[in-house]
Amino acid sequence: GENVEQHPSTLSVQEGDSAVIKCTYSDSASNYFPWYKQELGKGPQLIIDIRSNVGEKKDQRIAVTLNKTAKHFSLHITETQPEDSAVYFCVGGSNYKLTFGKGTLLTVNP
Amino acid sequence: GAGVSQTPSNKVTEKGKYVELRCDPISGHTALYWYRQSLGQGPEFLIYFQGTGAADDSGLPNDRFFAVRPEGSVSTLKIQRTERGDSAVYLCASSFQRGDGETQYFGPGTRLLVL
Numbered sequence: 001g002e003n004v005e006q007h008p009s010t011l012s013v014q015e016g017d018s019a020v021i022k023c024t025y026s027d028s029a030s031n032y033f034p035w036y037k038q039e040l041g042k043g044p045q046l047i048i049d050i051r052s053n054v055g056e057k058k059d060q061r062i063a064v065t066l067n068k069t070a071k072h073f074s075l076h077i078t079e080t081q082p083e084d085s086a087v088y089f090c091v092g093g094s095n096y097k098l099t100f101g102k103g104t105l106l107t108v109n110p
Numbered sequence: 111g112a113g114v115s116q117t118p119s120n121k122v123t124e125k126g127k128y129v130e131l132r133c134d135p136i137s138g139h140t141a142l143y144w145y146r147q148s149l150g151q152g153p154e155f156l157i158y159f160q161g162t163g164a165a166d167d168s169g170l171p172n173d174r175f176f177a178v179r180p181e182g183s184v185s186t187l188k189i190q191r192t193e194r195g196d197s198a199v200y201l202c203a204s205s206f207q208r209g210d211g212e213t214q215y216f217g218p219g220t221r222l223l224v225l
Contacts, residue, residue, distance in 0.1 A: 001141070004152075031211070032211040034198075034213070034214075036216075041218070042218055042219075043114070043217050043218045043219050044201070045205075045216070046213055046214075046215070046217045049148035049213070051211065074116065085181065087154050091152075093211075095211075096143065096165075096205075096212075096214075097155045097158065097166065097169075098153075098155065098156050098165070098214065099155075100152025100153050101152055101153070102150070102151055102152055103150075103152055109132055
C-alpha cells in the first residue's frame with residue numbers, strides 16, 4: 001500500500017515569514033494529493049489539492065508542487081498569519097483510500 | 111449548507127462495553143468514509159461506503175468493528191467489547207460521488223475514551 005512520509009513534524013515561524021512542508025510517497029500509482037489543515041478539536045479541512053498531471057498549483061498564499069519522478073510534493077505558505085497555526089497533513093492516494101502523513105504542527109508567532 | 115455531522119462529540123465507556131458512533135453526511139453525497147485518528151497521528155482509513163453497501167472494509171482492525179449505512183445516508187460505526195486501545199478520534203467523511211480523486215469532507219469527529 002501507499003506510504004506517505006512528512007517533515008518536519010513541527011515548524012515554528014514568525015508572522016509574515018514563509019513555511020514549507022515536504023512529503024514523499026511510495027506508490028507510483030498515486031495521482032491525487034490533497035492537503036488538509038486540522039485545528040484543535042476539529043476535523044481535517046481541505047485547503048488545496050493537486051493531481052498528477054499538474055506540477056504546481058497556487059491559491060492566494062498557498063502553493064503546492066509535485067515532482068512525480070522523485071515522488072515528492074510540498075506545501076508552501078507565504079506571508080504566514082497567526083490563524084495559519086494548525087496541524088497540516090499531506091495525503092497521497094489513487095482512489096478513495098487516502099493515506100495521510102503524520103502531520104506537521106505549524107506555529108505562527110505574532 | 112450543513113457539513114458532515116457526528117454524534118456524540120465525546121464518548122467515555124468502560125472496557126468491554128458496546129458503543130455506536132453516528133455520522134450524518136452532506137446531503138446528496140453518495141460516498142461515505144470512516145477513519146480513525148490516534149493521538150499525534152494522521153487519520154487512518156477504516157471503511158468506505160458507496161450508497162448502502164460497504165465497498166471496502168479492509169481498514170477495519172478486527173471483527174469487533176462493524177459499520178452500516180442502511181438507507182444510503184446516515185452511517186453508524188459499531189464497536190463491540192471495547193478495548194483501551196480503541197481510544198481515538200473516529201472521523202467520518204463524505205464525497206459527492208465515487209471516491210476516486212473526489213474531495214472528502216470531514217466531520218468534527220467523535221472522541222472515544224475507553225477506560
